[in-house]
Amino acid sequence: VPLVLPPLLLAAGHATDLVNLFSWGVPVVVFGIIPVLDMLLGKDSLNPDEETDVPRMVGERFYKAITLGWVAGFAALLVWSMLELASGTFSLIGSIGWIVSIGIVGGLGINVAHELIHKDDKLETRAGGLLLSLVCYAGFKVEHLRGHHVHVSTPEDASSSRYNQSLYNFLPQAYVRNFLNAWKLEAERLQRKGHKAVSWHNELIWWYSLSALVLAGFTIAFGWLGAVFFLGQSFIAFTLLEIVNYLEHYGLHRRKLENGRYERTGPEHSWNSNYFLTNVFLFHLQRHSDHHAWAKRRYQILRHHDVAPQLPAGYSAMIVLAMV
Numbered sequence: 618v619p620l621v622l623p624p625l626l627l628a629a630g631h632a633t634d635l636v637n638l639f640s641w642g643v644p645v646v647v648f649g650i651i652p653v654l655d656m657l658l659g660k661d662s663l664n665p666d667e668e669t670d671v672p673r674m675v676g677e678r679f680y681k682a683i684t685l686g687w688v689a690g691f692a693a694l695l696v697w698s699m700l701e702l703a704s705g706t707f708s709l710i711g712s713i714g715w716i717v718s719i720g721i722v723g724g725l726g727i728n729v730a731h732e733l734i735h736k737d738d739k740l741e742t743r744a745g746g747l748l749l750s751l752v753c754y755a756g757f758k759v760e761h762l763r764g765h766h767v768h769v770s771t772p773e774d775a776s777s778s779r780y781n782q783s784l785y786n787f788l789p790q791a792y793v794r795n796f797l798n799a800w801k802l803e804a805e806r807l808q809r810k811g812h813k814a815v816s817w818h819n820e821l822i823w824w825y826s827l828s829a830l831v832l833a834g835f836t837i838a839f840g841w842l843g844a845v846f847f848l849g850q851s852f853i854a855f856t857l858l859e860i861v862n863y864l865e866h867y868g869l870h871r872r873k874l875e876n877g878r879y880e881r882t883g884p885e886h887s888w889n890s891n892y893f894l895t896n897v898f899l900f901h902l903q904r905h906s907d908h909h910a911w912a913k914r915r916y917q918i919l920r921h922h923d924v925a926p927q928l929p930a931g932y933s934a935m936i937v938l939a940m941v
Contacts, residue, residue: 619725619898620690622646623698623718627706637711643718651894652934660891662921671918680917681741684900687729688744694722695751699846703839716846720853723752727858728902732916734758746824751831752854753847755824756799763802764795765862766912770871770886771879776859780868784860784939791859857936864888864935865905869926884910884922891921895931903932 622643630639665671674680698719701707707715726748733745734757742758749755761776768774775794778787803821804814812818828851835843869886871879884906890896896903900916906925907914928935 619643619647619722620687620694623694623715623722626718627701636706637708637714640707640711640718641714643721644714647721648933648937651898652930652937655892655894655931655934658893661893661896662891664920665918674917675915677917680915684729684732684916685741685744687726688733688748691723691726691748692751694719695847695850698850699835699839699843702846703842716849717853719846720850721857723850723854724857724861725898727752727754727757727854728861728899730757731761731902732900734762735912736915737913746820747827750824750827751851753825753828753832753851754855754858755821755828756796757855757858758799758824759803759821760795760799763806764798766882766909769882769909770866770869774866776862777866778863778868782867784863787863788856788859791862792855795859860936860939861902861932863939864928864932882909884925887925888928889922889925890928890931890935892931895933899932903928 626639626642626646627636629642630636633639665674698715702712702715730745730748733741733748736742736745746755746758749758765774765776768777770777772779775791775798778784799821800814803819807814807816807818810818815822817823832844832847835847837843839846865888866886867888869888871882871886873879887905887909889906890903892903901919902908902916904919904921906922907919910922930938
């Protein structure tokens with residue numbers, strides 16, 4: 618659904634002669650309409666049966682196909698959106714709204730990339746890296762797996778917000794620390810294998826080179842407007858990701874044990890939300906407690922845990938609350 622929102626809203630804008638107004642339609646839908654629908658449709662705390670449902674659902678190709686299809690769909694959406702922007706369809710305000718709208722879809726796409734990079738299958742992990750490259754946030758592929766999942770809900774994790782920490786204090790730290798930590802973690806991995814950090818073995822160089830290549834392509838084809846579009850939608854996308862990171866572990870801490878290590882990550886160390894509609898939109902990302910306790914579980918079989926702290930609303934509403 619997020620992938621078809623921009624074309625549908627643009628069609629509505631043309632039909633009503635309100636193109637510049639409808640260019641802002643995605644944030645209105647995601648942060649205005651969906652929170653209301655969330656409250657109307659309610660929660661879904663149903664868990665799949667481990668003996669009968671889980672083996673069947675893990676084996677169904679549909680769940681894998683829809684995430685891989687998202688990657689191709691978003692790449693096509695980026696090109697189409699740029700063509701619409703370059704055609705002179707929008708005013709200045711409309712153009713800004715269009716970039717914001719595509720960026721929000723890209724932010725939802727990072728969630729798909731998040732699902733893909735957690736898998737062992739090379740096609741899925743590479744598709745996840747490609748999707749992250751399309752929003753200039755390839756470092757997430759390294760830092761999230763080797764940094765965040767190791768240090769979650771501890772002071773060492775840049776993606777875990779503290780109690781009473783504002784979003785606007787959190788975001789700059791998250792941008793910088795996560796970027797630098799990704800390079801540090803990749804350098805350490807290569808050192809253990811006997812390779813230099815600056816070499817073709819460094820996957821970050823490959824993914825960021827791909828981002829640079831796409832940026833160059835948009836700039837050559839569409840001039841400065843292409844560069845602004847690609848970088849602008851990327852900034853909106855990865856900012857949306859970090860706002861979600863802010864929500865997912867806010868104020869939660871793992872205890873430090875007598876041996877100096879932290880207790881094992883459990884469902885109680887991540888905020889959970891069972892609002893049905895946003896869970897469908899986000900591939901069950903809101904069942905974050907189960908994801909962190911069992912990171913390899915596929916999105917379709919993530920479970921609700923009563924022990925997990927529960928957010929008072931779905932992510933769409935919580936993002937708005939966090940911003941104010």
